[in-house]
Amino acid sequence: MITGTKKNSLGSLELDLVTNGISPKPKITSPKELLRVLKDRLVAYGLMFPALAVFVVFFYIPAAYLIYISFYHWGILSSATTYVGLKNFDILFAQPLFWHSLLTSLYYTVVMIPATVLLALAIAMLLRDGLNAKRGGLWRGAVFLPHVTPVVATSIVWVWIFNPRFGLANFILTSLHLPALGWLESQQWALPAVMIDSLWHSLGLYVIIFLAGMANVPKELLEVARLDGAKRHRVFYRIIWPLISPTTFFVVVLATVNSWQAFSQIYTMTGGPHGGAGGPAFATTTDALLVYQTAFTYLHFSLAAAMSLILFLIILTLTAMQKWISDRVVFYR
Amino acid sequence: MYKQSLPLRFLKQISIVTVAGLFAFPLYWVVVTAFNTKGGVYAIPPNFIPAFHLGPISYVISNTSWMHYLLNTVFIAGTTVLLVLISSAMAGYALAELTFKGSNVLFLLIVGVMMLPSQALLIPQYAVAFRLHLLDSYTVQIIPFAASTFGIFLFRQFFKSLPREYWESARLEGTGHLRYIARIAMPLAKPAVMTVTLLTFITSWNQFQWPLIITTSHSIQPIEVALSHYMQTFEANWRKLTSAVVLALAPIVLLFLLLQTHIVNGVAGRDSGVNR
C-alpha cells in the first residue's frame, strides 16, 4: 500500500520533470521582454488585489490575531497588552457558565441536526414530483422564502407567535386542549421555540439541496426497481437514500456549522422585553451568545477571544469528525 | 413515476399545500397583525383576516427614523454589491485568463476564507477594525463584505467559458485588460452579474451581528439593528413593531417574488455548490 502510493507520486514527479524539461518557460531574452513580463504580472496582481486585501485584512489577519489575543491580556480601553499564557483559558475553564454555554450549544445542535435532515428530506420527497410542474416552483418558493428573509425581522414575528398570552402558538395548543406553555419565558421551552424559528428559517435551503441531490439519481435506476416490483419504501431505502448520501452528509455538515454558530435569532428572541439575551436564567446562552456578551457586555476581550478560539477548534473538530465518519459510511459514486 | 391511487395523490397534494402554507404563514401573520385593529391584535380567538388599518404603519414611517434606517441599508447594500461586483470580476478575470506566478497560492487563499467559521472571527475582526480606527462607520459595515469567494468563482467560471478569440481579437487591436473587462467581458457576464448582485444584496440587507457590534451611532445603523432597538421601544405595541417588521421585510419579499427562480438557484449554488 505504502510503496504503491510512493511509486505513484514518484511517477508523477518524473512526469513533471520531463514535461518541464522539454517545454521550458518562455525565455526572457531582452530587458524589454522582462519589462513586459513584469507588467503582465503586475496586471494580474493588481486585479487580484482588492479581493485579497479584504480577505487578508478582515479574515486572515483576524484569524492570526485571534490566537494572539487569546494568550494576552488585551482590552479595548487599555492599550497595554501583556502576555498571560494560558491564564485566559484557566479563567474560562473555571467558569460554570462557560461549560453551561457549551452544553446549551450542544443541546441546540444535537436537536437541530436530525430535525433538519428528517424534515428537509421529507419535504424534499414531497415536493420532488411536483418539481418540474409549473406549480411545483410555487410550493418550492414558499418553502424557500423564509431563508432569504432578515433574521431579526422574522424572529420578531416568532416572538409574537410565542407570546404566552396573545400568541398564536398557545392559541393552537389550547384549541387542541393542550396546556399552554411559557415559551420564551420558560427555561424549558425557550430554546425549543428558538429551534422552531431556526428550522422555519433554514429548512428551505436544505430542501433545495436535497432536491438537487435527488435530481442526480438516475431515473433508470428507479424504473428498474419498479419493474422488479420493489415497494415504494424499499425504493427509498435501497436506492434513493444511499445515492443521496453525499448530499445528506453535506447537509449534516452545513447544519452543524450553522447551528453551532446561531446567534441572531437567539439574540432577538431572548433579548428585548425579556431582559438580556440568553435568558431566561441562561437557558438560551449558547457558546456564540456568550462570546458576544463576554466581549461587548462585560468587555472581557481576551476571554471572548479565548472562547472564540475554542469555538473555532470545536467547529473544525466537528467537521473533521464528520468527514472521517462519512468516508466510511457515505456512498460516493 | 408510481401510479398512485387517487386518495394517496390527493393526500399528497394536501400535504404539499399544507407544508407550503406553514412556511408562508408567519409572513402572512405579521401582515395581519400590523394592519389589525387595536383590539383585534389581542383578540382570542385571533382575527385571521387582515383589517387594513394603516395607522401603525404610517406612524412608524412618519414618527420614527425608519426611512433613515432604510436609506442606510440601501446605501450599505448598494455599495457592497458594487464593490463585490468589481472585486469579484477583477479577481475572477485574473484567475480565468491570466497565468502568473503564485496564482495557485492566491486561489487557495480565496477558497480558504470559506473554511473560517464566522462566529469565531468576530472578536479579532472587531479588534482589527478598532486598530484601523474604523469602528462605528459606514466603511466598516461595507469593506469586510466587499469581496466574495462565491462571486470570484462565478465570474471565473463565466470568463473561462468565453471564446478565447474575444480576448485575442481585442488584444490584437491594442485593447488593454481593463478596457476588455469593462467593455466586453462584463457586459457579456450579465447572468453572473445578476446572480452576484441578488445574493450580495440579500445578504447585505440581512446583516445583523456585525453592524450590531461594530456600530454605536443610530444614525448609521441598518434596518436589522434598528429593528432590534425598536423591539425595546415598542415593547408592548405589537402593531407598531410588526409594522416596522413589515417595512423591513417588504423589499426582500418583493424581490424574491419577482426573481424567485434566479434567487433559489443562486443561493443553492452558493451554499452547496449545486447549480440547478
Add this chain to the structure above:
Amino acid sequence: MASVALKSVSKQYGSKLVVEEFDLEVKDGEFIVLLGPSGCGKTTTLRMIAGLESLSSGELFFGEKPVNDIPPEDRNVGMVFQNYALYPHMSVFDNLVFGLRSRRVPKAQAAKAVSKVAKLLEIEHVLTHKPRELSGGQRQRVALGRAIVREPSVFLMDEPLSNLDANLRERMRIELAQLHARLGITTFYVTHDQGEALTLSDRIVIMDQGKVRQIGTSEEVYSKPNDTFVARFIGSPGMNLWNLEWTDGPDSILAGESVQVPTLLRSAMSRIGKVVTIGVRPEHLFLSSSGTGDVVVCLDVLAIERLGSHVQLNGVLTGNPSLTVVAKLDAGVNYRRGEKICLYAKPESVYLFDPLTERRVEVFGQ
C-alpha cells in the same frame, strides 16, 4: 504594409514539434496561402505571426525589424478568426470601432474610418444591427472589416470562409481577391480548401505534419510538385502514383506489367534505381493515343462516376491490383465495370519520383 520573413521558425508543445523549421520570405503586398491537411500546423503558424503564440525557435521579421519580442498589440496585424469572434452584445458599428477606440483614435476620425470600411464591404445598412441579426456572409464581412479598419500592415485569416455554404464561399472568395487587389495588404490565409488556395494565392505554402513541403505559385505546385505528398495533395483528385520495378526495352520501357513509358525517361529512371515512382495526373490520361512515344497505362475498371462534364474512372493497374488508377475522361464514352482498357498520356505529363526520398526527379534534367 510590410514584408514578412520567417527564418527557421519552429513551435513545440511539450515534446511535440508542431511547426518545424519554417522558412519563408514574403514580399510586401503578397497573398500567401497556407494549405495542408488538418492538424499540420497552419493555425499555429498564423498565431505565431500574430504574436499570440511565442516561437520555440527561429526568427520572425516584419520588414527589417525582428518582432519575436514584440507583443501582438504592437505588431499591427489584423486577424480574422474562423468563428469571427464578433462581440455579440455590440452593434456592427461598435464592433468595428472598438479597436480604434482602444487605440485612442478620436471619435470622429474613428467613425469616418468605419464608414469607409463599411462602404467598401457593403455593410453600411447593417451598422446598427447586432451580429446575431446578420447573415453568414454579412458576419464574415464584419469580421473582415474589423480587421482592416485599423489598416494593418499584415492581414491574417484563419479559414475565414469555412463557415459559409458552398455558393457564398465562392462569391466571398472572389470578393476577397478583389479586396486584396484594392488594398494590397500582405496577407496570410489559412485554408484546407485547395480551390481557395489556387484562386486567391500569389504563392501557396503546402504543409504536412509541421513541415513545409513546397512553396510556390499555383502553377508551380500543380505542375512541379516537390514530392509525392504535394503531388497527391494538389489536384482533385490528386496525382496517380505507382511504385514500379522497370525493365528496359528497345522501343519502350516496361514498368510493372502494364505501364509503358518512352525510352527518353531511361536516364532519369536509371538515376533513381530499380524501382521508381511514376506519376500521372488523372486529367492527363486520354483514351486515344496522339502519337508514338506516349505513356500507356492499362487498367481494370472498377467503378465509373459520371460527373456531368466528365467521367471519372477508378481502377487498378492490370497485373498490379494493389495500385489504383484514377482517370478523368471526356463524358459521353461508355465504359463497363470489369473492362480492361488502356489509356495514354503525353510523355511530358509524366512525373518521376524517388521512392526512397519521395522527391521528384527531373525527367529531362542533365
